[in-house]
Amino acid sequence: MGSIQPKFKNPATTTLLELVKARRTYYSLKPESPISDEAIEHIIQDAILHVPSSFNTQTSHVVLLLKEEHQKLWDIAINIMEGLVAAGKAPKEMFENHTKPKLNAFRAGYGTVLFFVNYESLAAIKEQFATYADKFDPFALESNAMSQYLVWTALCSEGFGANLQHYSPLIDEQVQKMWNVPASWKLDAQLVFGTPTGDPSEKTFVPLEDRYKVFGK
Ligand SMILES: Cc1cc2nc3c(=O)[nH]c(=O)nc-3n(C[C@H](O)[C@H](O)[C@H](O)COP(=O)(O)O)c2cc1C
Numbered sequence: 001m002g003s004i005q006p007k008f009k010n011p012a013t014t015t016l017l018e019l020v021k022a023r024r025t026y027y028s029l030k031p032e033s034p035i036s037d038e039a040i041e042h043i044i045q046d047a048i049l050h051v052p053s054s055f056n057t058q059t060s061h062v063v064l065l066l067k068e069e070h071q072k073l074w075d076i077a078i079n080i081m082e083g084l085v086a087a088g089k090a091p092k093e094m095f096e097n098h099t100k101p102k103l104n105a106f107r108a109g110y111g112t113v114l115f116f117v118n119y120e121s122l123a124a125i126k127e128q129f130a131t132y133a134d135k136f137d138p139f140a141l142e143s144n145a146m147s148q149y150l151v152w153t154a155l156c157s158e159g160f161g162a163n164l165q166h167y168s169p170l171i172d173e174q175v176q177k178m179w180n181v182p183a184s185w186k187l188d189a190q191l192v193f194g195t196p197t198g199d200p201s202e203k204t205f206v207p208l209e210d211r212y213k214v215f216g217k
Contacts, residue, residue, distance in 0.1 A: 023153040024203070026161025029109040029194030034159035037066055043154040044113060051147045054139035055125060060147050061116040061185045074107035076174045077167050106165065109194030113151055114175065116185035117144045144188050152191055161196030164189055
């Protein structure tokens, strides 16, 4: 299923789908960039501006950390985890053999994109559309995920490797302090990126037949 390549009207559609396939999780990274910092910023700014949000609520926010600032983020995560180990709240062996090398691998990248959602800004619209009130928070998170996906795909398109992390709420307070982030911005994900030094791991797929149906073709 899905193996025959159809003809698209716009060749850019084929390119787009190729980029979708090329986006993978890369854990092995080095602190080099194939493009200028301005080009990275351009990708992120376009994502912020043009990724849709429900009722155009524009709830996604981003902080881009490059080079030393990126390293500071992962130092924060390492220090917090070390604190948990020292307090007996996390097993030392697990930290030394697994968690610390993993965090250091993130630190070895070129940058991290921090993705935030401002749920507080939804108060008015929740009142205005009371029947949808419980939908707005998940919609905001879905919109944020779309931005994460676009930035991930575009960075891979430019020769970066990237991986998506979730160290919230562990790092939230220190991130807020360190980069003066408004309290209303709730951290969701951290996209780590750098020049790949290894391939992504092999990926297996559940048969498409189990995940897709079409009617009326
Ligand atoms: C919503 C979401 C959350 C994820 N969270 C993490 C995470 O916390 N840590 C991590 O290493 N990878 C995370 N991943 C990456 C997935 O494990 C990865 O995308 C998946 O195994 C498919 O591999 P691929 O990215 O190479 O296509 C996440 C991916 C998605 C879409």
